[in-house]
Amino acid sequence: MTDFIVDSHCHLDMPDFDKDRQEVVQKARSVGVRGFVIPGTTARRWNKMLKIARAAHDIWPALGLHPYYCDTHTETELEQLEEKISKEHPIAIGEIGLDLFLPQLDEKKQRFYLEAQLDLARKYDLPVILHIRKANDPVLQLLRQHPVRGGICHAFSGSLQQAHKFIDQGFCLGFGGMLTFERSRKLRDLARNLPLDALLLETDAPDMSGEKHRYQRNSPEYLPEVLDVLETLRDESRAQIACQTTLNLQQLFGLQIPGFH
Ligand SMILES: [Zn+2]
Numbered sequence: 001m002t003d004f005i006v007d008s009h010c011h012l013d014m015p016d017f018d019k020d021r022q023e024v025v026q027k028a029r030s031v032g033v034r035g036f037v038i039p040g041t042t043a044r045r046w047n048k049m050l051k052i053a054r055a056a057h058d059i060w061p062a063l064g065l066h067p068y069y070c071d072t073h074t075e076t077e078l079e080q081l082e083e084k085i086s087k088e089h090p091i092a093i094g095e096i097g098l099d100l101f102l103p104q105l106d107e108k109k110q111r112f113y114l115e116a117q118l119d120l121a122r123k124y125d126l127p128v129i130l131h132i133r134k135a136n137d138p139v140l141q142l143l144r145q146h147p148v149r150g151g152i153c154h155a156f157s158g159s160l161q162q163a164h165k166f167i168d169q170g171f172c173l174g175f176g177g178m179l180t181f182e183r184s185r186k187l188r189d190l191a192r193n194l195p196l197d198a199l200l201l202e203t204d205a206p207d208m209s210g211e212k213h214r215y216q217r218n219s220p221e222y223l224p225e226v227l228d229v230l231e232t233l234r235d236e237s238r239a240q241i242a243c244q245t246t247l248n249l250q251q252l253f254g255l256q257i258p259g260f261h
Contacts, residue, residue, distance in 0.1 A: 002032035003227055003242040004260060006249050007220040008174050009095075009129065009154045009202035012038050012059065013049040016206040016217055025056070028220040032242075034058055035249065035257050036220060039095035039129045039154070041066040043077040050088055057258050062092040062129050064117055067099045070109040078116050085124050091253040092151060093121045094129025098142075101133035111142070118146035127151035127252055130171075136162040143169055150252065155204055157186075160193060167198045172248050174202040177210035177218060179229045192233040196244045200252075201226050 007028070017024055025036070036056075038049050040063040053061040063084050065073045085093070096117045098110050121128045128151035132139050136158040150170020155178065156163065163173055175191050178184050191199065201223055209218040210225050231238045250257050 003224055003238065004034050004246060005032050005201055005223055005227060005242050006035035006246050006257065007033050007203050007223050008037050008152060008200040008249050009039055009176070010036055010205040010220045011041065012036060013045055013052055014206050021052070024219055024221060028223065031221055031224050033220050033223050034259060035255070036060070037062060037091065040064040041095060042069045042072060043080055046084060060091045060253070060255060062094040063088065063090040064094045064096045064129070065113050066095045067097050067105060067110045067114065067131060070106055070113055073113055078113070081117070082120060085120065085126070090126070091255065092127045092129050093117050094151070095131045095154065096128060097131035098135040098139050099131060099133045100135045114142060115146055118142065118148055121148040122146065125149060129154055140165050152200060152252065154202060155208065160190060163190060163194055172198050172200045172252055174200045175230070176202040176204050176226055177208045177222070180210035180212070180225055188233055191230060196234070196236060196241065197248060199245055200248055201245050
Protein backbone atom coordinates (compact mmCIF):
# COMPACT_ATOMS: atom_id res chain seq x y z
CA MET A 1 0.00 0.00 0.00
CA THR A 2 1.26 3.46 -0.80
CA ASP A 3 1.22 6.38 1.59
CA PHE A 4 -1.41 9.09 1.38
CA ILE A 5 0.63 12.29 1.44
CA VAL A 6 0.46 15.80 0.01
CA ASP A 7 3.16 18.05 -1.42
CA SER A 8 2.53 21.37 0.31
CA HIS A 9 4.97 23.23 -1.96
CA CYS A 10 5.91 22.35 -5.54
CA HIS A 11 6.40 24.69 -8.49
CA LEU A 12 4.74 22.52 -11.12
CA ASP A 13 4.26 25.57 -13.35
CA MET A 14 8.01 26.01 -13.90
CA PRO A 15 9.38 25.45 -17.44
CA ASP A 16 11.40 22.52 -16.03
CA PHE A 17 8.15 20.55 -16.18
CA ASP A 18 6.89 21.78 -19.55
CA LYS A 19 7.96 18.62 -21.36
CA ASP A 20 6.53 16.02 -18.98
CA ARG A 21 4.28 17.76 -16.43
CA GLN A 22 1.45 15.25 -16.78
CA GLU A 23 3.80 12.29 -16.39
CA VAL A 24 5.43 13.81 -13.31
CA VAL A 25 2.05 14.34 -11.64
CA GLN A 26 0.94 10.80 -12.53
CA LYS A 27 4.15 9.29 -11.19
CA ALA A 28 3.77 11.27 -7.98
CA ARG A 29 0.17 10.11 -7.58
CA SER A 30 1.26 6.51 -8.13
CA VAL A 31 3.64 6.69 -5.16
CA GLY A 32 0.99 8.19 -2.90
CA VAL A 33 1.19 11.94 -3.44
CA ARG A 34 -2.49 12.85 -3.47
CA GLY A 35 -2.36 16.62 -3.46
CA PHE A 36 -0.13 19.43 -4.74
CA VAL A 37 0.07 23.08 -3.74
CA ILE A 38 1.60 25.38 -6.39
CA PRO A 39 2.82 28.65 -4.86
CA GLY A 40 2.95 31.78 -6.97
CA THR A 41 6.18 33.49 -7.94
CA THR A 42 5.61 36.28 -10.45
CA ALA A 43 2.45 37.89 -11.86
CA ARG A 44 3.15 36.69 -15.38
CA ARG A 45 3.06 33.07 -14.22
CA TRP A 46 -0.30 33.23 -12.39
CA ASN A 47 -2.45 32.35 -15.40
CA LYS A 48 -0.38 29.30 -16.22
CA MET A 49 -0.60 28.09 -12.62
CA LEU A 50 -4.34 28.63 -12.54
CA LYS A 51 -4.72 26.70 -15.78
CA ILE A 52 -2.71 23.75 -14.45
CA ALA A 53 -4.72 23.72 -11.23
CA ARG A 54 -8.08 24.01 -13.00
CA ALA A 55 -7.34 20.88 -15.02
CA ALA A 56 -6.92 18.69 -11.92
CA HIS A 57 -8.90 17.93 -8.77
CA ASP A 58 -5.82 17.58 -6.57
CA ILE A 59 -3.73 20.65 -7.52
CA TRP A 60 -4.31 23.94 -5.70
CA PRO A 61 -2.79 27.34 -6.49
CA ALA A 62 -1.60 30.04 -4.13
CA LEU A 63 -1.09 33.45 -5.67
CA GLY A 64 1.62 35.87 -4.72
CA LEU A 65 4.81 37.74 -5.50
CA HIS A 66 7.98 35.89 -4.48
CA PRO A 67 10.80 37.88 -2.83
CA TYR A 68 13.38 36.47 -5.29
CA TYR A 69 11.80 38.54 -8.04
CA CYS A 70 11.26 41.74 -6.04
CA ASP A 71 13.12 43.73 -8.69
CA THR A 72 10.54 42.82 -11.33
CA HIS A 73 7.37 43.25 -9.25
CA THR A 74 5.34 46.44 -9.68
CA GLU A 75 2.66 48.15 -7.63
CA THR A 76 0.23 47.51 -10.48
CA GLU A 77 0.82 43.81 -9.93
CA LEU A 78 -0.29 44.21 -6.33
CA GLU A 79 -3.57 45.61 -7.63
CA GLN A 80 -3.78 42.73 -10.10
CA LEU A 81 -3.15 40.32 -7.23
CA GLU A 82 -6.13 41.69 -5.36
CA GLU A 83 -8.33 41.34 -8.45
CA LYS A 84 -7.15 37.75 -8.94
CA ILE A 85 -7.79 36.91 -5.30
CA SER A 86 -11.39 38.05 -5.43
CA LYS A 87 -11.99 36.33 -8.76
CA GLU A 88 -10.00 33.09 -8.50
CA HIS A 89 -10.15 32.34 -4.75
CA PRO A 90 -6.65 30.91 -4.31
CA ILE A 91 -6.13 28.76 -1.21
CA ALA A 92 -3.46 31.14 0.09
CA ILE A 93 -1.28 34.13 -0.65
CA GLY A 94 2.22 32.97 -1.47
CA GLU A 95 4.97 32.56 -1.98
CA ILE A 96 5.83 35.74 -0.13
CA GLY A 97 8.60 36.53 2.30
CA LEU A 98 11.98 37.93 3.14
CA ASP A 99 15.30 36.53 1.92
CA LEU A 100 18.29 38.09 3.67
CA PHE A 101 20.60 35.31 2.52
CA LEU A 102 21.01 36.55 -1.03
CA PRO A 103 22.74 39.95 -0.81
CA GLN A 104 21.59 41.03 -4.29
CA LEU A 105 17.95 41.16 -3.18
CA ASP A 106 16.86 44.65 -2.13
CA GLU A 107 15.60 44.36 1.44
CA LYS A 108 13.46 47.47 1.25
CA LYS A 109 11.63 46.25 -1.83
CA GLN A 110 11.18 42.81 -0.32
CA ARG A 111 9.69 44.31 2.82
CA PHE A 112 7.36 46.51 0.79
CA TYR A 113 5.85 43.58 -1.12
CA LEU A 114 5.74 41.34 1.93
CA GLU A 115 3.89 43.90 4.04
CA ALA A 116 1.44 44.72 1.25
CA GLN A 117 0.68 41.03 0.72
CA LEU A 118 0.29 40.33 4.43
CA ASP A 119 -2.29 43.11 4.49
CA LEU A 120 -4.10 41.50 1.54
CA ALA A 121 -4.08 38.15 3.37
CA ARG A 122 -5.70 39.81 6.34
CA LYS A 123 -8.25 41.64 4.22
CA TYR A 124 -9.32 38.43 2.44
CA ASP A 125 -8.82 36.22 5.50
CA LEU A 126 -6.37 33.95 3.67
CA PRO A 127 -3.39 32.01 5.02
CA VAL A 128 0.07 32.80 3.64
CA ILE A 129 2.97 30.70 2.36
CA LEU A 130 6.20 32.22 3.62
CA HIS A 131 9.69 31.99 2.15
CA ILE A 132 12.15 33.01 4.88
CA ARG A 133 15.93 32.87 4.74
CA LYS A 134 18.09 34.31 7.50
CA ALA A 135 15.08 36.40 8.51
CA ASN A 136 12.96 34.52 11.05
CA ASP A 137 13.00 37.25 13.70
CA PRO A 138 12.33 40.12 11.26
CA VAL A 139 9.41 38.17 9.76
CA LEU A 140 8.00 37.38 13.21
CA GLN A 141 8.15 41.09 13.93
CA LEU A 142 6.37 41.92 10.66
CA LEU A 143 3.68 39.37 11.51
CA ARG A 144 3.04 41.17 14.79
CA GLN A 145 2.56 44.43 12.87
CA HIS A 146 0.54 42.79 10.09
CA PRO A 147 -1.24 39.85 11.72
CA VAL A 148 -2.64 37.10 9.50
CA ARG A 149 -4.55 33.92 10.26
CA GLY A 150 -1.47 31.70 9.83
CA GLY A 151 -0.10 29.57 7.05
CA ILE A 152 3.12 27.79 6.19
CA CYS A 153 6.76 28.57 6.83
CA HIS A 154 8.08 26.76 3.79
CA ALA A 155 11.49 25.02 4.02
CA PHE A 156 11.71 26.16 7.61
CA SER A 157 15.19 26.67 8.97
CA GLY A 158 15.59 28.23 12.38
CA SER A 159 15.70 27.50 16.09
CA LEU A 160 13.16 25.47 18.05
CA GLN A 161 12.20 28.67 19.84
CA GLN A 162 11.55 30.51 16.57
CA ALA A 163 9.58 27.53 15.29
CA HIS A 164 7.31 27.70 18.33
CA LYS A 165 6.75 31.42 17.83
CA PHE A 166 5.50 30.72 14.30
CA ILE A 167 3.34 27.83 15.54
CA ASP A 168 1.80 30.15 18.15
CA GLN A 169 0.83 32.48 15.30
CA GLY A 170 -1.01 29.71 13.45
CA PHE A 171 1.79 28.44 11.20
CA CYS A 172 2.84 24.95 10.18
CA LEU A 173 6.41 24.27 9.14
CA GLY A 174 7.34 22.62 5.85
CA PHE A 175 10.16 20.08 5.63
CA GLY A 176 11.57 18.77 2.37
CA GLY A 177 14.65 17.45 0.60
CA MET A 178 17.14 19.09 2.97
CA LEU A 179 15.98 16.65 5.64
CA THR A 180 17.27 13.72 3.59
CA PHE A 181 20.89 14.82 4.04
CA GLU A 182 22.50 13.18 7.03
CA ARG A 183 24.50 16.35 7.69
CA SER A 184 21.26 18.31 8.28
CA ARG A 185 21.54 17.66 12.01
CA LYS A 186 19.89 20.82 13.22
CA LEU A 187 16.99 20.42 10.84
CA ARG A 188 16.56 16.77 11.79
CA ASP A 189 16.48 17.72 15.48
CA LEU A 190 13.72 20.19 14.72
CA ALA A 191 11.71 17.65 12.73
CA ARG A 192 12.09 15.21 15.61
CA ASN A 193 11.08 17.59 18.37
CA LEU A 194 8.26 19.68 16.93
CA PRO A 195 4.63 18.62 17.45
CA LEU A 196 3.37 16.47 14.58
CA ASP A 197 0.36 18.71 14.10
CA ALA A 198 2.72 21.52 13.04
CA LEU A 199 4.58 19.60 10.32
CA LEU A 200 4.07 19.51 6.56
CA LEU A 201 5.81 17.62 3.78
CA GLU A 202 7.07 19.49 0.73
CA THR A 203 9.52 19.18 -2.14
CA ASP A 204 9.91 22.75 -3.51
CA ALA A 205 10.38 20.98 -6.87
CA PRO A 206 12.13 21.61 -9.22
CA ASP A 207 14.55 22.97 -6.57
CA MET A 208 15.93 21.63 -3.28
CA SER A 209 16.62 18.08 -4.42
CA GLY A 210 17.23 15.51 -1.73
CA GLU A 211 20.29 13.34 -1.24
CA LYS A 212 19.35 10.71 -3.82
CA HIS A 213 18.70 13.25 -6.57
CA ARG A 214 21.44 15.79 -6.00
CA TYR A 215 22.12 18.07 -8.97
CA GLN A 216 19.00 16.73 -10.69
CA ARG A 217 15.56 18.19 -11.08
CA ASN A 218 13.52 17.72 -7.92
CA SER A 219 10.05 16.29 -8.34
CA PRO A 220 6.94 15.67 -6.22
CA GLU A 221 7.39 11.96 -6.95
CA TYR A 222 10.27 12.02 -4.44
CA LEU A 223 8.09 13.24 -1.58
CA PRO A 224 7.93 9.76 0.04
CA GLU A 225 11.68 10.10 0.70
CA VAL A 226 10.95 12.96 3.10
CA LEU A 227 8.46 10.72 4.87
CA ASP A 228 11.14 7.97 5.02
CA VAL A 229 13.36 10.27 7.08
CA LEU A 230 10.58 11.53 9.33
CA GLU A 231 9.66 7.92 10.06
CA THR A 232 13.17 7.22 11.31
CA LEU A 233 13.25 10.42 13.38
CA ARG A 234 9.88 10.24 15.12
CA ASP A 235 8.05 7.93 17.49
CA GLU A 236 4.81 7.88 15.49
CA SER A 237 4.19 5.28 12.77
CA ARG A 238 4.66 6.07 9.09
CA ALA A 239 0.88 5.94 8.63
CA GLN A 240 0.31 8.38 11.49
CA ILE A 241 2.84 10.85 10.11
CA ALA A 242 1.35 10.61 6.61
CA CYS A 243 -2.19 11.06 7.91
CA GLN A 244 -1.47 13.93 10.30
CA THR A 245 0.61 15.95 7.83
CA THR A 246 -2.18 15.57 5.24
CA LEU A 247 -4.74 16.62 7.85
CA ASN A 248 -2.58 19.63 8.74
CA LEU A 249 -2.68 20.86 5.15
CA GLN A 250 -6.39 20.19 4.85
CA GLN A 251 -7.16 22.19 7.98
CA LEU A 252 -4.77 25.03 7.23
CA PHE A 253 -6.32 25.71 3.83
CA GLY A 254 -9.82 24.33 4.37
CA LEU A 255 -9.28 21.93 1.46
CA GLN A 256 -11.26 18.99 0.21
CA ILE A 257 -8.59 16.41 -0.52
CA PRO A 258 -10.17 13.72 -2.72
CA GLY A 259 -10.11 10.32 -1.02
CA PHE A 260 -8.94 11.66 2.35
CA HIS A 261 -11.29 11.29 5.30
ZN1 LIG B 1 9.07 27.75 -3.49
